[in-house]
Amino acid sequence: MEADDAVDNSRPKKRRRVEKGDANEAIVIESSTESEPESLSSPRSNLIGTTRPNPPAINLSLTPELPPAPEYDDFTGDSIKVLTLEWYLDSVKAGVLLPTKNYVVFEGRITGKPNPLIQSPRKILRRENLISQAKGDTPPRGQPLYKHGPRWAISKSPAQPPRLMHQTSSEHDRAVALPPLPPSLCSIYSCQRSTPAQSPNADFIAQLYIIKHARKLDRDDRGISALAYSKAIASIQAYPYTLTSPEEVARLPNCAERYAEIFQEWKETGRVQEVQQIETDERMKSLTEFYEIYDVAEKTARQFYARGWRDLDDVISQGWDTLTPNQQIGVKFYDDFKEKIPRDEVERIAAIVLRYANQVREGFHMVIVGGYRKGKTMCGDVDVILSHPDEDATDHVVEQIVWNLAEDQWITHRLTVSTANSERGQQTINWRGGMSKTRGRGFCTLDKALVVWQDAELAKNPDPGRRNPRRRVDIILSPWKTAGCAVLGWSGGTMFERDLRKYCRNVKGVKFDSTGVRRLSDGTWLDLEKGANDLLEKEKKVFEGLGLEWRDPEERCTG
DNA sequence: GGGCCGTACTG
DNA sequence: CAGTAC
DNA sequence: GCCC
Numbered sequence: 001m002e003a004d005d006a007v008d009n010s011r012p013k014k015r016r017r018v019e020k021g022d023a024n025e026a027i028v029i030e031s032s033t034e035s036e037p038e039s040l041s042s043p044r045s046n047l048i049g050t051t052r053p054n055p056p057a058i059n060l061s062l063t064p065e066l067p068p069a070p071e072y073d074d075f076t077g078d079s080i081k082v083l084t085l086e087w088y089l090d091s092v093k094a095g096v097l098l099p100t101k102n103y104v105v106f107e108g109r110i111t112g113k114p115n116p117l118i119q120s121p122r123k124i125l126r127r128e129n130l131i132s133q134a135k136g137d138t139p140p141r142g143q144p145l146y147k148h149g150p151r152w153a154i155s156k157s158p159a160q161p162p163r164l165m166h167q168t169s170s171e172h173d174r175a176v177a178l179p180p181l182p183p184s185l186c187s188i189y190s191c192q193r194s195t196p197a198q199s200p201n202a203d204f205i206a207q208l209y210i211i212k213h214a215r216k217l218d219r220d221d222r223g224i225s226a227l228a229y230s231k232a233i234a235s236i237q238a239y240p241y242t243l244t245s246p247e248e249v250a251r252l253p254n255c256a257e258r259y260a261e262i263f264q265e266w267k268e269t270g271r272v273q274e275v276q277q278i279e280t281d282e283r284m285k286s287l288t289e290f291y292e293i294y295d296v297a298e299k300t301a302r303q304f305y306a307r308g309w310r311d312l313d314d315v316i317s318q319g320w321d322t323l324t325p326n327q328q329i330g331v332k333f334y335d336d337f338k339e340k341i342p343r344d345e346v347e348r349i350a351a352i353v354l355r356y357a358n359q360v361r362e363g364f365h366m367v368i369v370g371g372y373r374k375g376k377t378m379c380g381d382v383d384v385i386l387s388h389p390d391e392d393a394t395d396h397v398v399e400q401i402v403w404n405l406a407e408d409q410w411i412t413h414r415l416t417v418s419t420a421n422s423e424r425g426q427q428t429i430n431w432r433g434g435m436s437k438t439r440g441r442g443f444c445t446l447d448k449a450l451v452v453w454q455d456a457e458l459a460k461n462p463d464p465g466r467r468n469p470r471r472r473v474d475i476i477l478s479p480w481k482t483a484g485c486a487v488l489g490w491s492g493g494t495m496f497e498r499d500l501r502k503y504c505r506n507v508k509g510v511k512f513d514s515t516g517v518r519r520l521s522d523g524t525w526l527d528l529e530k531g532a533n534d535l536l537e538k539e540k541k542v543f544e545g546l547g548l549e550w551r552d553p554e555e556r557c558t559g
Numbered sequence: 560g561g562g563c564c565g566t567a568c569t570g
Numbered sequence: 571c572a573g574t575a576c
Numbered sequence: 577g578c579c580c
Contacts, residue, residue, distance in 0.1 A: 223563095224577080227563065227577085256578060259578095295569095299574090326574090474575095497564075498564045512564095
């Protein structure tokens with residue numbers, strides 16, 4: 001019946017061996033949005049989900065009137081002090097840097113900046129990162145926020161000889177004031193701050209990312225430990241200055257002792273022991289390889305390992321029949337799915353989806369969300385949101401669209417199709433009953449289809465010279481009334497989205513998800529999008545309605 | 560010391 | 571229900 | 577691992 005569910009169950013012959021060097025490519029921090037979308041973002045139809053106009057939103061009104069941040073040369077200059085952790089902990093407690101006198105373990109001069117990239121072994125970071133490193137620690141968006149200039153500006157000046165060795169504490173205390181915390185970082189909610197893809201601390205973040213990944217794979221703590229790392233990373237990612245000291249780390253939200261510790265180690269030695277262990281851990285390598293199979297996550301990865309399997313070939317040769325249908329697809333297109341998708345291809349694919357949607361019914365609006373909208377030059381998959389101003393036009397259309405696309409060979413497999421929404425069609429929009437149902441068709445969830453895509457034309461006229469890599473495409477159908485919520489819900493990094501929900505719950509007393517905003521108390525649906533007549537405008541209205549300052553999608557890169 | 564986003568699908 | 575994905 |  002289904003044209004597209006014929007998952008070819010034949011086990012792949014001998015899998016093309018993956019470039020081993022790529023094994024860790026997930027670690028790469030996207031480092032190129034600045035060269036960027038100007039050319040792509042021109043309002044070319046309703047295709048492109050990027051809008052330019054908004055100036056970087058930085059709330060200066062909150063800028064505290066802090067004393068000038070003067071000479072912390074001692075900590076940015078060319079001398080290195082190794083201090084005990086006690087010094088740090090005591091300083092945190094005191095709220096100010098204590099004199100180091102009684103805590104110094106070692107002091108010495110360095111002749112060159114430690115370059116962790118060079119020292120840390122191979123392959124983790126790609127060339128772009130080396131380049132961005134070479135470009136220097138420039139904060140992502142020009143203008144210093146503070147007239148005294150951020151630390152990175154000052155640290156360039158010729159370092160004075162460290163003169164804090166034998167100083168009195170009062171002199172010293174003044175000397176180590178940190179640059180003011182950017183106002184946006186005062187919020188514990190990442191949806192309230194700007195988190196660009198670029199970070200002056202990308203190298204440090206890369207270290208944390210490796211630990212996070214390892215925690216996720218080898219601990220059975222429901223991902224709690226990894227979650228902690230994700231939050232810390234999200235905070236640091238939003239910090240526009242080069243971090244220079246443990247306490248500068250520790251004052252960031254979600255970054256406490258542990259992260260100050262890691263930072264100190266990294267800063268002093270140019271590496272982090274735990275990271276090095278992880279990198280040489282064979283078990284981690286296997287787990288990572290398994291984890292990169294679509295529909296295999298940490299539990300299954302560990303399970304595979306426990307069965308004695310060590311790489312993908314073991315999975316294929318020893319466990320093919322035990323795999324779920326989706327895992328089989330994941331294995332089959334292992335290399336394809338790991339491959340990133342360039343923006344122009346994302347656009348081409350999206351345009352085809354839109355065309356088919358409009359074939360089913362004229363007048364669909366679309367916005368490309370996901371990594372594309374966050375400005376990534378290479379995307380992991382294609383996510384599009386479709387909506388139609390006519391109330392009930394979105395009913396059951398996913399199936400229709402997917403069917404047609406499959407018939408024409410654009411779609412080769414369907415991973416999941418969720419029709420919960422169309423199924424229960426008339427349900428009221430309030431999840432706690434009562435109240436008006438806003439007449440007629442209400443939606444509790446979105447219809448969506450996760451499918452495997454190919455270039456149908458190329459498939460029909462194969463060209464031996466051209467590959468036809470399969471792509472994962474997520475097609476989401478949203479009812480018009482709440483399409484702004486859908487766009488917002490699909491255009492941010494994971495932490496951005498989690499914090500958005502948390503913020504809504506704790507601060508605004510509402511429940512946000514991609515199907516709408518509802519009052520927590522009685523479940524009544526709140527229409528925040530009234531009056532907007534395109535998807536991006538609707539998204540803006542949701543920001544306003546939630547009392548949030550606008551953030552460009554490129555500033556929602558919380559990972 | 561307890562909680563950490565929330566929901567739908569699949570097996 | 572557990573596991574996965576978004 | 578951090579935060580309330």
